[in-house]
Amino acid sequence: MTTITADRAPMAGMKVYHLKLGMWVFLLSEVMFFTGLIGAYVILRFAHPEAFGVPGEVLNVPLTAFNTFVLICSSVTMVKAFAAIEQNDQQGLQKWLLATIVLGASFVGVQAWEYTLLFSEGFVPMAESYHAIARGAAEGSEVIGGPLYGATFYTMTGFHGAHVSIGVFCLCFTLWRARKGAYTAGNLGGVEIMGLYWHFVDLVWILLFTFVYLI
Amino acid sequence: MSTTEKDIASAVDAGGQHDHHEIPWIRKYVFATDHKMIAKQFMFVSLFFLVVGGALAGMMRFQLGFPGQPMPGAGILPDAMMAPTPNGAIMLPEFYNSLVTMHGTIMIFFAIMPLLVGLFGNLLIPLQIGAEDMAFPRLNMASFWLAVPAGMLMLASFAVEGGAAGAGWTSYAPLSTSGEWTGVYLGQQLWLVSLTILGFSSLIGAVNYITTVINLRAPGMTWFRIPLATWSLFVTAVLILLAIPILAGALLMLLFDQTIGTGFFRPDVGGEPLLWQHLFWFFGHPEVYILILPAMGITSEVLSNRARKPIFGYHSMVLALISIGFLGWIVWGHHMFQSGMNPLLGTSFMISTMAIAVPSAIKTFNWLGTLWKADIHFDVPMLHALSFVSMFIIGGLSGIFMASTPVDIYIHDTYFIVAHLHYVLFGGSLFAIFAGITYWFPKMFGRMMNEPLGKVHFVLTFIFYNLVFFPMHNLGLQGMMRRIYDFTQYDFLQPLQPMNQFITLFAFALITTQVLFVINFFWSIFKGETAGNNPWNSNTLEWTVPSPPPHGNFAQMPTVFRGPYEYSSPESDDDFLPQTTPPREGPGPSSGVPAPTPTPEGAEV
Amino acid sequence: METGEEHKSPPYMMVFVVLAVLTVAEVLFALLFTGLPKFWLAVGLIFMAVWKAVLVAMYYMHLRFEPKRLWILVASPIPLAIILVVVVIREF
Numbered sequence: 021m022t023t024i025t026a027d028r029a030p031m032a033g034m035k036v037y038h039l040k041l042g043m044w045v046f047l048l049s050e051v052m053f054f055t056g057l058i059g060a061y062v063i064l065r066f067a068h069p070e071a072f073g074v075p076g077e078v079l080n081v082p083l084t085a086f087n088t089f090v091l092i093c094s095s096v097t098m099v100k101a102f103a104a105i106e107q108n109d110q111q112g113l114q115k116w117l118l119a120t121i122v123l124g125a126s127f128v129g130v131q132a133w134e135y136t137l138l139f140s141e142g143f144v145p146m147a148e149s150y151h152a153i154a155r156g157a158a159e160g161s162e163v164i165g166g167p168l169y170g171a172t173f174y175t176m177t178g179f180h181g182a183h184v185s186i187g188v189f190c191l192c193f194t195l196w197r198a199r200k201g202a203y204t205a206g207n208l209g210g211v212e213i214m215g216l217y218w219h220f221v222d223l224v225w226i227l228l229f230t231f232v233y234l235i
Numbered sequence: 236m237s238t239t240e241k242d243i244a245s246a247v248d249a250g251g252q253h254d255h256h257e258i259p260w261i262r263k264y265v266f267a268t269d270h271k272m273i274a275k276q277f278m279f280v281s282l283f284f285l286v287v288g289g290a291l292a293g294m295m296r297f298q299l300g301f302p303g304q305p306m307p308g309a310g311i312l313p314d315a316m317m318a319p320t321p322n323g324a325i326m327l328p329e330f331y332n333s334l335v336t337m338h339g340t341i342m343i344f345f346a347i348m349p350l351l352v353g354l355f356g357n358l359l360i361p362l363q364i365g366a367e368d369m370a371f372p373r374l375n376m377a378s379f380w381l382a383v384p385a386g387m388l389m390l391a392s393f394a395v396e397g398g399a400a401g402a403g404w405t406s407y408a409p410l411s412t413s414g415e416w417t418g419v420y421l422g423q424q425l426w427l428v429s430l431t432i433l434g435f436s437s438l439i440g441a442v443n444y445i446t447t448v449i450n451l452r453a454p455g456m457t458w459f460r461i462p463l464a465t466w467s468l469f470v471t472a473v474l475i476l477l478a479i480p481i482l483a484g485a486l487l488m489l490l491f492d493q494t495i496g497t498g499f500f501r502p503d504v505g506g507e508p509l510l511w512q513h514l515f516w517f518f519g520h521p522e523v524y525i526l527i528l529p530a531m532g533i534t535s536e537v538l539s540n541r542a543r544k545p546i547f548g549y550h551s552m553v554l555a556l557i558s559i560g561f562l563g564w565i566v567w568g569h570h571m572f573q574s575g576m577n578p579l580l581g582t583s584f585m586i587s588t589m590a591i592a593v594p595s596a597i598k599t600f601n602w603l604g605t606l607w608k609a610d611i612h613f614d615v616p617m618l619h620a621l622s623f624v625s626m627f628i629i630g631g632l633s634g635i636f637m638a639s640t641p642v643d644i645y646i647h648d649t650y651f652i653v654a655h656l657h658y659v660l661f662g663g664s665l666f667a668i669f670a671g672i673t674y675w676f677p678k679m680f681g682r683m684m685n686e687p688l689g690k691v692h693f694v695l696t697f698i699f700y701n702l703v704f705f706p707m708h709n710l711g712l713q714g715m716m717r718r719i720y721d722f723t724q725y726d727f728l729q730p731l732q733p734m735n736q737f738i739t740l741f742a743f744a745l746i747t748t749q750v751l752f753v754i755n756f757f758w759s760i761f762k763g764e765t766a767g768n769n770p771w772n773s774n775t776l777e778w779t780v781p782s783p784p785p786h787g788n789f790a791q792m793p794t795v796f797r798g799p800y801e802y803s804s805p806e807s808d809d810d811f812l813p814q815t816t817p818p819r820e821g822p823g824p825s826s827g828v829p830a831p832t833p834t835p836e837g838a839e840v
Numbered sequence: 841m842e843t844g845e846e847h848k849s850p851p852y853m854m855v856f857v858v859l860a861v862l863t864v865a866e867v868l869f870a871l872l873f874t875g876l877p878k879f880w881l882a883v884g885l886i887f888m889a890v891w892k893a894v895l896v897a898m899y900y901m902h903l904r905f906e907p908k909r910l911w912i913l914v915a916s917p918i919p920l921a922i923i924l925v926v927v928v929i930r931e932f
Binding site for chain 1: 849
Binding site: 049 | 366374441442443445449454455476477478480483484487495496497498499501504505506510513792
């Protein structure tokens with residue numbers, strides 16, 4: 021059994037506890053992952069600008085703006101959950117975690133619904149069947165953009181959506197543990213790192229929304 | 236108790252293992268969370284894949300040495316790989332392409348990387364910094380158990396229709412986007428899925444290593460007292476953390492191109508093949524540093540210890556590691572000089588590539604400085620480490636040729652490149668792995684490996700290895716291209732046939748020689764000479780605990796008083812001075828108190 | 841050190857308001873200022889997006905109150921991301 025004496029604390033290191041450091045380190049790799057995907061999109065757009073559409077032409081900006089707002093709200097509820105457990109408020113923790121789950125799941129739901137709408141308008145990732153027309157335009161209208169538009173859109177937003185979905189699962193797990201009393205004001209690492217992941221997912225979306233829907 | 240205080244109090248929470256109750260067999264050996272067991276798991280699996288990779292190379296060499304001739308024993312392989320004839324089975328070109336691809340893929344991702352990072356990273360990091368285990372032992376277990384199915388998928392791809400991936404380990408688009416030209420469909424997809432899973436395994440391993448080195452160092456273990464093996468693994472982990480996700484993104488995009496029909500890299504639908512190359516090599520270049528830095532770290536440990544001298548220029552060694560880590564991100568284009576890339580970019584990559592040779596050269600000179608006037612013990616680990624230095628010099632020098640864009644016009648995709656990469660990966664990484672396994676074998680198993688057998692293995696390997704790979708420089712300069720099934724189809728290359736046969740025969744000898752290592756390895760586990768705590772009289776922390784160390788490593792958290800290379804120090808009666816030995820009174824290197832007079836000649840810089 | 845012990849609770853709701861306002865601003869900017877050259881449109885939108893992202897990182901992810909050395913760690917992928925995109929764009 022390792023004996024730790026008071027005068028022999030380990031080196032200070034990053035001065036944050038292990039779980040938090042580990043999560044931050046992991047998030048750096050996620051930054052690189054989305055860099056690869058979004059970077060590919062930016063690069064392809066510079067290379068073939070004609071293959072992409074004008075904002076709002078094909079994609080539904082108002083709907084997605086609302087969805088962005090939903091995700092930002094979920095970040096607020098997550099922060100409130102963390103603030104609750106900092107005060108040892110178990111009920112508050114569970115309540116705000118549940119709210120985050122609901123909002124997060126709604127985000128995914130709306131996105132999935134948006135996908136079905138886009139599919140029906142011919143905006144698909146497959147190159148051979150891509151025939152996106154403007155929103156609300158009649159059948160047989162001019163095709164907007166090219167296959168790269170669909171491919172990059174679904175890859176970026178799809179992987180982001182997958183990260184949100186995984187986040188929702190993890191939130192459910194966190195809520196389950198919270199109900200079992202696993203977290204206290206002195207032991208809230210699990211909630212904090214859940215929050216870090218969730219805020220990161222929100223942060224990526226803030227950038228994605230801008231790059232994909234508005235520019 | 237706050238979360239941070241809990242961290243300090245328990246060092247690492249390994250799910251309740253610290254009460255030392257009997258751990259069920261399955262938790263101890265199969266779903267192990269102890270870093271030392273996970274290291275061994277990586278070692279056994281990787282050595283298996285090393286053998287597989289070697290076998291694939293053997294088959295390739297047969298075709299190159301005896302083109303179009305029936306291969307002995309090939310009758311057991313399916314018709315899709317070997318065309319049956321009345322005289323026996325002859326290798327098909329498509330199968331040769333798969334061999335080339337899978338030899339590279341398996342050696343890089345399933346042999347060298349897991350040996351250097353999975354074995355040595357797991358084994359050494361907690362022990363060398365004075366920690367009980369990794370920061371996240373269960374995550375560590377997940378890392379290993381993700382690598383296993385990845386490996387199984389890779390092997391399984393040989394058995395599917397169309398065979399294993401055949402577009403080269405670099406899987407360039409548009410060759411790889413469709414099976415039209417390689418004849419490989421499912422195999423290519425399995426390759427992509429396997430590597431994605433393996434990438435994730437490496438990634439969570441990197442998270443563990445980085446967190447552990449930053450946060451779990453024992454008292455007194457400042458950054459500049461960390462042994463170079465751990466330093467190199469730390470920098471490597473950062474490279475893995477940031478490069479693998481780019482590969483993952485690229486692999487997934489390629490997978491979508493192949494399965495869903497997207498057009499990222501397909502020119503026929505407006506995609507950009509060059510984008511694949513940029514993404515792949517943006518990962519690929521840090522990857523090659525991932526494959527060499529830990530080997531450099533191991534070499535530094537072994538050289539210093541077996542020469543009984545401090546490593547020359549410890550601080551500059553660390554700075555060189557960090558510089559290589561930085562510069563490695565801005566040289567990737569040198570793999571693409573002949574791709575049709577923007578020539579201005581080519582020039583800037585040429586400059587950065589020449590620049591990155593400098594820190595590697597600094598390290599090389601420092602190794603030589605370590606050996607200068609040293610009391611060198613020519614035992615097996617030292618022999619392999621010396622090999623590393625000399626072979627790495629050759630491999631590095633050939634790299635300078637390629638760094639020059641105009642020269643690369645001539646030698647790109649020839650056997651000159653094959654020679655270079657094998658000099659750094661075999662002459663470099665693999666010899667360092669042999670050194671490391673031999674050196675840390677007693678710590679893992681409590682027994683020494685057999686020294687005479689090890690020497691025979693070394694000498695034969697060294698000789699055969701050079702006879703196989705050195706002539707490839709020449710073949711390349713004479714125009715023999717790489718990844719080619721039958722070079723004799725070109726008149727100007729036909730005179731190279733005898734040299735290829737020569738190489739093939741010695742390649743068979745080289746592969747056969749490795750049996751000696753296998754025998755030594757397994758025999759020594761059971762019958763090797765028993766080893767004490769510190770058979771090599773080393774300074775670093777892993778040698779202060781029993782061989783093998785108990786669960787939890789250190790009975791009491793160690794305190795570190797000095798750097799790891801105090802060999803032949805005037806502060807000690809022996810020719811070594813462990814990091815944890817308390818200082819005698821007064822200033823001097825052993826007490827960590829600055830000396831008022833200049834440090835004696837030969838002491839650590 | 842533990843969160844919340846050495847400072848007042850961070851202004852979460854204030855940040856939320858700013859985020860909401862910026863989101864609306866972004867959408868309006870994109871939809872109304874279509875006459876602007878593409879470059880300036882992009883600059884403006886990216887500026888607002890980055891502002892939002894930094895707010896989330898600083899306050900919700902608590903970076904503002906963490907040791908400065910963590911900031912360096914977190915910033916490390918950013919130069920790489922820039923290098924990758926800028927260099928490869930030059931290709932085309």
